[in-house]
Amino acid sequence: MVTAMFGVSSSPVTSLLYPKAYNFGQSKSNSKRSLCSLRASLPVSDNNLKFEYTPWLIVGLGNPGLKYYGTRHNIGFEMIDHIARATEISMNTIQSKALVGIGSIGEVPILLVKPQAYMNFSGESVGPLAAYYQIPLRHILMIYDDMGLPNGVLRLQPKGGHNLHNGLKNVTENLNGCRGYPRLSIGIGNPPGNMDMKAFLLQKFSPSEREQIDDGLEQGVEGVKTLVEEGFSDSISRFNLTQKYKFHTV
Numbered sequence: 001m002v003t004a005m006f007g008v009s010s011s012p013v014t015s016l017l018y019p020k021a022y023n024f025g026q027s028k029s030n031s032k033r034s035l036c037s038l039r040a041s042l043p044v045s046d047n048n049l050k051f052e053y054t055p056w057l058i059v060g061l062g063n064p065g066l067k068y069y070g071t072r073h074n075i076g077f078e079m080i081d082h083i084a085r086a087t088e089i090s091m092n093t094i095q096s097k098a099l100v101g102i103g104s105i106g107e108v109p110i111l112l113v114k115p116q117a118y119m120n121f122s123g124e125s126v127g128p129l130a131a132y133y134q135i136p137l138r139h140i141l142m143i144y145d146d147m148g149l150p151n152g153v154l155r156l157q158p159k160g161g162h163n164l165h166n167g168l169k170n171v172t173e174n175l176n177g178c179r180g181y182p183r184l185s186i187g188i189g190n191p192p193g194n195m196d197m198k199a200f201l202l203q204k205f206s207p208s209e210r211e212q213i214d215d216g217l218e219q220g221v222e223g224v225k226t227l228v229e230e231g232f233s234d235s236i237s238r239f240n241l242t243q244k245y246k247f248h249t250v
Contacts, residue, residue, distance in 0.1 A: 055109040056228050057135040058083065059126055061144040061167040064116045072188040073119065073201040075213065076143040076167075079186065080112050082217045083224055096132070098125035105228040111135075119167040123174025130175065140181040141227065143220075144168055145201070149187025152212030154220050154243045156184050158232050182232075184224065186216060212247075219243070 060076030068074050080101075084091055089103035089112055101112040111133065115125035130140055138158070144165055149155060159180045172179055189209070191200035205213055219239075226235045 053108045054139055055111065055133065055135060056105075056139045056141060057111050057113060057126070057130055057133065058141045058224065058228075059113040059115065059122070059143065059171075061119060061122050061142065061165075061171075062114065063119050064114075068202065070204050071202050072205065073145055075145045075186045075188060075217075077114050078213075079143045079184070079217055079220050079224075080114050082221050084112055086221045086225075096125045096128040097121075098129065100129070105225050108228050110228060120170055122167045123170040123172070126171045127174030137175065137178055137181045140175070141224070142168060142171060142181060142183045144183065144185060145188045146185035147188055147190050147197075147200075149185060149189075150247060151187055151189040151205075151209050152216035153187040153246050154184060154216055154223060155187075155240055156182070156223055156227060156232075156236050158182050182227070184220060184227075186213075186220065188213075 058080070060078070060080035062068065062074035062077030063071075070078075080091075083089070084101050087103055087105055087110075089101040089110075091099050091101040091112060091114065093100040093102065094116075097115060097117040099114040099116055102109075103112070104110055111129070113125065113129060115122040117124050126140070126142075129135070130137075144167060146155070146163070146165075148163065160183060161179060168183070171181075175181065188201075191197055223236070223239050226233070226239065230236075
């Protein structure tokens, strides 16, 4: 399989080199290996290129337009905006129905992505981008809202199900049914009383909730940086443990 080349040097990455279009999970040799076991390239030495790192595709789920700005269901978009500011990456490219920013964390190339085809069709951006830039499943990070976590609490996992999240479900469908991609879920709490779930998701945060969310987003940036540079390490385990007891005295 031909691996997409991302130029890496001591300066920040500003462009992608030699991307190739292909069907996600398939190689030119028509290998029969599982679609879900796509393997990443290893760093290599070259006279003109010191290292080649496997890039990350970092995707925040949300809905485009001012109507949805700042709502619970758009927390994935907010996380991407925070990462973009922290890494000085400009979200200035449109590709595969998505707003895309190209840059790096340390010396690891990344693409920041905000799908623009609405939440339930997010996979229509993720699938083609992953295929075009030949990003392995283990380097596709999905960021999304999670009603199963307290407001402002985060969790990083190497894989999982869609947990009835329609955006995540559509992404999996567009990755040939593969679920083995990392995800950063951001807690938004549960609807109070008998409040309709859809109304809750499209509601904006209260001032106190907003403070918790802003704090969580800042911690999320550090979590993503650690994941990109170190993978699922002891640091990520400590991050998850801290988040678990974030609002509790132990």
